[in-house]
Amino acid sequence: MTVAPTGLPVEEAVAEVRTALAGAGVAVVQAPPGAGKTTVVPLRLLEEPWLGGRRIVVLEPRRLAARAAARRMAALLGEEVGATVGYRTRDDSAVSRRTRVEVVTEGILVRRLQGDPSLEGVGLVVLDEVHERSIHSDLALALLVDARSALCPELRVLAMSATLEADRLAPVLGGDTTPAPVVTSEGRTHPVELRWEPGRDRERLDAHVARVVADVVRREAGDVLVFLPGAADIRRAAGALGGGTLPPGVDVRPLFGALPVAEQDLALAPSPAGRRRVVLATDIAETSLTVAGVRVVVDAGRARVPLLDPRTGLTRLRTVTASQASADQRAGRAGRTEPGVAVRLWSEASHATRPAFATPEIAQVDLAALVLDLALWGASPDELRFLDPPPAPARAEAHALLRELGALDGDGRPTATGRAVARLPLHPRLARMVVDGARRHRGWEACLLAAALEERDVLRGRPGEVPVDAAERLRVLADRRASHPRADERSVRAAGRRARQIARRADVDPVDRVDPTACGPLLGLAYPDRLAQVRPGHRVRLRNGTGAALPAADPMAAEAWLAVAEVDTAPTRPGTPGAAADQGQVRIAAALDEADVVALGGAAVATTAEVVWDEGRDDLRARTERRLGALVLSSHDAPVAPGAATVAALVELVAARGVAALGWTEAARELQQRAVFAARAHPGEGWPDVTDNGLAADLEGWLAPRLARARGRRDLERVDVLDALRGLLAWPWLGRLDEVAPRTVAVASGRELRVDYSADAPAAHVRVQDLYGTTTHPTVDGGRVPLVLHLLSPAGRDVQVTADLPGFWAGSWADVRKDMAGRYPKHPWPDDPAAAAPPPPRRGGRPRRR
Known part of the structure; x- marks a missing residue:
């Protein structure tokens, strides 16, 4: 278990960390990227007496960083991963009974806390890269603080960050009166020269990157680290750098989470003697990983962050402008071992307009999973200590969705379905589809659809060019021999792998044959709020009353009912086939029949009998409807009978059209005008207000009783308004009227x-x-x-x-x-x-x- 001195800057802070954890039981470590906090600190704490041989769990927000950190710590111990140090991610794991340091990702720590709030066998939890403010880290921090106060006060918690303000984190971790001790490691950095290289007019990002990288490779020594937002951008930039753009002896190495481990290792390892490399990386290399040998950083200034996608109702990665703090972190990677250069692909003037810090995920993502986790924990957000509490409107929306999915009951408690949903590494919408799909013997179809919907569409093209039918995606994913002119092979392969991972977690067996007709009922399980009725003109009405359009030539326009998985909520671009300028457009949906809609709606399907105004007849009709929200499943009209509903409808009509809709006589108008004059002439006497507005304001009081036997519009014309006015102008006003306003x-x-x-x-x-x-x-x-x-x-x-x-x-x-x-x-x-x-x-x- 002995690790030789690493010479990394954080070594100097280890003693202070030991003291803080032995005393307060909690601590915050601030150390810049490359200081060694991720790999050195957990190993130096393994023999602490308070640990007592128990395990250390390290939470890493990213899978690539988790695997790299575990490999680095194992190498420092001279062991293979899975011995003393192991890791566990959503997709795979390398742990054993010998493992003492376990690096975990995403929601794994939260799942473990839900199953065992006391974390039996764990003596220390390390929350690494807390500054990234992932929703999983924020939730894990809140649950750990709660667990320590109520169940396991002997559990130690260490939060480590590159940039997070310690004055905010320390009180959350330790308490307002006794904040957690803060240990700072200054690190060692060298001067970094900043250069600004904004793009040329209409220059593509890959061309811009290739031009700047080729220039710095010729002018500067050392390896080059290029920050790009995502894997697709990395692939395009790698292509642009090929074909002799770079001099001989320069290797281009991609680095992102979905790469095979061997390719990740090539990007992270130092360049062989006599060769240089250009590493094209996502922001994983900003703080979570150290790329050896880098002296030049080229920063595209963009990042992929989780955001709620209103088109799908899911949280998806979206490209945004990177913050100033992120740009500073990236630039610092050039000065790790010697003076370096950072080239920013935007102008110095525009830099000031960038946000100072990135927005925490908890403030901008869908909160359904978090709300379900809190329900399983048995606490409301107000009872836990969050760095930033989850916003109340987003929490309310999440509660409503989870109730509709059947994951929470009416009191907000998790149901059996909710507990099963929480065990799957999916958004609750998709998890509910997989859970109930398996119960209906359509588990493999559900896993395939979940994989297809989780990320980018496996069929690519502009709206109107790609078929709406989800069954097309199912067919492409289910049959490896199937082809489609719009299929993106890389996405198809990735979705297939993901579907098998989901199936393993859901205990579902892949099958050779799938049923395309299952798509509609399955999507309806995930999107009960997006059941839709197809209307004339290639339009659809969703259950919540909103509308959207279908491409004119798409076969889905011939269906009666749909379950919609993806719909643009923003106005469609002019010229898009089949879409009105003020509508969104359905992107992915599947056909249903009315029986499916009724089954999916369940108790929400209601039969209503109401009296409505028929504009064509200009009269009332008694209408009986079976509805699901805004969807009309069936409707029947009949003549109107007298009663409260008829009275209410006629009163509503008069309120809309004004009292002129009644059958006024000359005598009635004369009496009204005399009374109005009298009230105006004697404002302090309390004359009744019988103006048109005054009468309209009290229709329930004087008109409704006169409509008890009414059946329609003609009965309004038969109302004796003169008699009604006389009733309103009872003693003493009617008698006094001849004095004030004689005829x-x-x-x-x-x-x-x-x-x-x-x-x-x-x-x-x-x-x-x-x-x-x-x-x-x-x-x-x-x-x-x-x-x-x-x-x-x-x-x-x-x-x-x-x-x-x-x-x-x-x-x-x-x-x-x-x-x-x-x-x-x-x-x-x-x-x-x-x-x-x-x-x-x-x-x-x-x-x-x-």
């Missing part, structure tokens, strides 16, 4: 003038002869409000409008008299109309013609 006003001629209250001021229309002898202007409201008089000629045309009749007689009457006498010589036009006698009224009270 008529008498003048000297004995004529009763009909008062019009429809305008802002009360008015009356009267022939001028009928006012002869009237010396006082007519008023309402006890003399307080003068009428606006529209004085009419014998032919009924306006002569004058006045609110001051005596002033009119004394003023402009003389001019009006001359004009009227010329036009109507048979009628009297006295010089002093105030003193003149009015002509006797005609039958009906109208002025007599002469």
